[in-house]
Amino acid sequence: MELTAKIPAGPLDKKWATAKFNCKLVNPANKRKYDVIVVGAGLAGASAAATMGELGYNVKCFVFHDSPRRAHSIAAQGGINAAKNYQNDGDSIYRLFYDTIKGGDYRSREANVYRLAELSVNIIDQAVAQGVPFAREYGGQLENRSFGGVQVSRTFYARGQTGQQLLLGAFQALERQIALGRVKMYNRHEMLDLVVVDGHAKGIVTRNLVNGKIDVHAADAVVLGTGGYANVFYLSTNAKASNTTAIWRAYKRGAAFANPCYTQIHPTCIPQSGDFQSKLTLMSESLRNDGRIWVPKAQEDKRKATDIPEGERDYYLERKYPSYGNLAPRDIASRAAKEVCDEGRGIGASGRGVYLDFADAIERLGRKTIEERYGNLFEMYHDITAEDPYEMPMRIYPAPHYTMGGLWVDYNLMSTIPGLYVIGEANFSDHGANRLGASALMQGLADGYFVVPVTAGDYLATQMNKKVSTDRPEFKQAAADVKDRVNRLLSAKGTRSVDSFHKELGSIMWENCGMARSAEGLKKARKMVRELKEQYWKNVRVLGDGDEPNQSLERAGRVADFFELAELMCIDALDREESCGGHFRVEHQTADGEAKRNDNDYLYVSAYEFKGDGADPVLHKEQLEYENLHLATRSYK
Amino acid sequence: MAWIMDFYRSALGKKAVMAITGAFLFAWVFAHMLGNLKLYLGAEHLNEYAVWLKNLGAPLLPYKFGLWISRVLLIVAGWLHIQSATQLTLMNLAARPTGYASRDYPAAGYASRTMRWGGVIVGLFVIYHLLHLTVGAHVLPVKFDEGDVYHNVVAGFQVWWVSAIYIVANLALGLHLYHGLWSMFQSLGLSSTTFNPWRRNFAIVFAAVITLVNVSFPVAVMTGVVK
Amino acid sequence: MPGLNLTLHIWRQKSRDADGNFAEYKLSGISPDASFLEMLDVLNERLIEKGEEAVLFEHDCREGICGSCGMMINGIAHGPIGGTATCQLHMRHFKDGDDIWVEPWRAKAFPIIKDLIVDRSALDKIIQAGGYISVNTGSAPEANMITIPKQVQDLSMDAAACIQCGACVAQCPNGAAQLFTAAKISHLGLLPQGQPERFDRVQNMVEVMDDLFGSCTNFKECEAVCPKEISIDFIARMNRDWIQAKFKGRKRAIA
């Protein structure tokens, strides 16, 4: 397999225009003759399905949720970036582009990121026209806030529900197309395999989560917008059902998997409070605008936060990164928190936590302003911890949050399987080794509204009269494989629940492939994961039947794929002998513990090709070229 | 006509009808109550008022004509009110075929939950009431005198269970209005932050006044204040 | 045993048409810091250990925003604490030794799928009837071209906060979806962008709502259990818009 990124020639700011011009077009009258399958209805999937419906394609949209509006995108709190420069603070498309590349620690493609920055502007226009109630100034204009890793205010937000409001915009557009009959919606359907015919993606296999029926669906192209895989850590800020199955199945059918080890650990989450913990709750990054992060200077200082005098507090981010302070990018802020906790200065019963303190902000701006800005986040924190953040500083700790890695795609967002497009968090495209806050919503919507509806045409135009019927052996085979897997899980009849396995897998990954990684830790982890996987298939206990609603069975399939993904993550983390962004190898750090990148040997995208169960995957490298920005060591000091 | 049908077909339309007719019924009952206060001024005043009622609109309108207009309006309103109430009630019962094994009401007060029965009680009462004082059918042991409304009322209330019926009915009405007089604004979409607090007060005051005054009549007779 | 000891009475129902019943489970040592769903997780792990099938319930974000979760807890949708979704309800609000009755949402429009999972697609149908602003991708004007008074956008946001959980329907003695529909209509109807379709929208959405759900007699129960504390003032607003729309004449959009 060779990786051709299909990046158009020419100056950066002309590339997208050039690409659009080079795309073959499908004549409007013919569009309805093309069937397109969109899996996922998060920001990426819903916006793509709706827009392709508007264009006239025959869209089938699949989600495992009971409604498209439940997609995990709904949980996004903080906001979405756009280079509108409404604040006149020197922002521009170029600066957003620069910040994103730098934030990603120079491991992303210039062309993709520049396009993302260009499109960010249209996204806001589109959302506002759909009725997304972004925060506004008294004058009636849109308001902005600043976010981690940048020094301009370019983040648009809707209370603490930016994700929900943006998704509702896309969801409503999608429902409109459903009502018009342009999109056929399949709720409670989980994609369990991809069907490849003559090397082209031509359909999927789904399981109906209500009656267990295994169905096959054919189409001229398949778009995956199935989200990220941070749940491989079991405890993460992702929704419980978020999983890797869709992209993992595609990987096993021949799509290259890029940068699996690039995972983002979010600095501000509510610490785990017990072993019953089922997920970790994010406290939006926007809180770092006004909150100050600190720990006691002394070790094992168990006094109440408010009893610790100013002089005995260590505002370590402000100390280490004077210019960015509490708004240092996520990977850096998280690692810093881990450090101080490792030094024994962590707070809370577990000693795994740091303070996020609003006392000064309340002092300075008054309680009312803080309420307006973060009211619902404070309430959420209060509900969960029974502590009042207006009185006591919040306790926070890093948690797995986002996965920059994903299926490899070219500039047109097509994977290494022709006809298979991958959008949103499911692909690897734009965030390099670390994603800046408020840029995932931006990417999901750019991909779904503006990129894939255009670039898909380029492929579809070549597929005239190349329809395949579901009677093809490839479909029968794929369906049989799926049935077989389901039966194997049901018939293992072991002694351990799916969750108990998932928890164990999670802690292995968190310990060894989390915030700090070491060669020997990763080797160990890979071995442990393999063993646990063996165990799993022998000893997992999935009760109930396959022909009824069965959540244990659903999870069992997802966890099975997490095992295989986990191993690939370790392999990738081992290969990458450098520290960059979310990937920190303890062997590669500067004297003062900063990440040490190695641009000479690792300025590439790692794309893995599946070579069969048990066999080692093959690593393909896409060299990254920087024509406009010169590679600099990231500094937020 | 088609427009009315289209309007009424929706539950929101039925609610609007219920609100408007309810408001009319309320206005009527309130006026009725004011008139009945003449009971305290003595026989000739009340009887004279009854006569005046019958001559309403004279000389323009013939004898009892005005009265009949009011009666027709009343019958129509009452009918629409009851019909919409019944139809909505059926619709709502159908919307939840199976109830809950344990059920709690964090917000809905007693009044709102008794609208239907309260209404029925009031409805039955009106029938009895008409037989008693308008038709004069022999529903009670005392003789009915078309001309002497005062006598009919007092004689009636001197029978303890007649008074009891009136008192119960009017308490039911009070409860019905306590919710209804607030609810009708909501149903008609008459809502605004400045004016909403007054909707509650309005309901409380008028429900209370109507109940107290109406209950006071039988009480006054039985205690001999009025004889 | 430290922590809470509880007796759960949970509705178990194998499938839509099967008849269900309450199963009683004794559960011990529940941490007060656990969420209600985490309490059920613990129950399920213990059931699986014993070889019994887990209790099915819908959930995903567990942050009170996706609207997946929801059950009647002691006769109140989302449980005793107002303004929270079931996933954000914590066990510290219960006492040691409590009996807890757990039932699925019940409404004709919400058929039970299994145990505590119901089919809420009827709510999507209301959206399909007009819960959107018809603007194709690409045709949007510059975002700041139309200014919106902060107060208006705040009010619109209050309505837009609805997470489509269906608790309002579940709690309403009439099984009415008034609060949900009103929230959707108001969110769009308040914004300048929503004006062109405002009066068609309200008529079309109400029509579908009428077909599927009960009607409102202003019980206020919905407001009390709504995890986003959406006000019934929006119901009044919907009624007003609807009546206005009727007087404007069917399917004519004049603001």
Ligand SMILES: Cc1cc2nc3c(=O)[nH]c(=O)nc-3n(C[C@H](O)[C@H](O)[C@H](O)COP(=O)(O)OP(=O)(O)OC[C@H]3O[C@@H](n4cnc5c(N)ncnc54)[C@H](O)[C@@H]3O)c2cc1C
């Ligand atoms: C708590 C939290 C807060 C966040 N806040 C922000 C923020 O403030 N700003 C920001 O920019 N980003 C934020 N992010 C990141 C951002 O929300 C996500 O990266 C983004 O929403 C992903 O969208 P998506 O459309 O790619 O995938 P999702 O929204 O995850 O959608 C996945 C869809 O795929 C479907 N699906 C998945 N697998 C299958 C299958 N096998 N079969 C059928 N259907 C399937 C699901 O049903 C779902 O509809 C946040 C993330 C989290 C966890």
Ligand code: HEM
């Ligand atoms: C047989 C007689 C009656 C029946 C069955 C009846 C029934 C009802 C019902 C079911 C409601 C709906 C409750 C609600 O929507 O909140 C209602 C509302 C109302 N009723 Fe009655 N009622 C009757 C008589 C009366 C009378 C005599 C009056 C006035 C004196 C009255 C005044 C009202 C008012 C003002 C409302 C509020 C309308 C609204 O909520 O939109 N009703 N009635």
Ligand code: HEM
């Ligand atoms: C204790 C309180 C009441 C008293 C003393 C009272 C008294 C009377 C009297 C004397 C009449 C006959 C008038 C006449 O024929 O000239 C009458 C008629 C009537 N009353 Fe009442 N009433 C009372 C309460 C009510 C209530 C609560 C209602 C309705 C909810 C009501 C509805 C009517 C109606 C519909 C008529 C017939 C009017 C007509 O002839 O057109 N009354 N009442």
Ligand code: SF4
């Ligand atoms: S209005 Fe409230 S209760 Fe009803 S669906 Fe929306 S959020 Fe849930």
Ligand code: F3S
């Ligand atoms: S509870 Fe039901 S009656 Fe109306 S006010 Fe709420 S919908």
Ligand code: FES
């Ligand atoms: S699980 Fe998402 S709202 Fe409760």
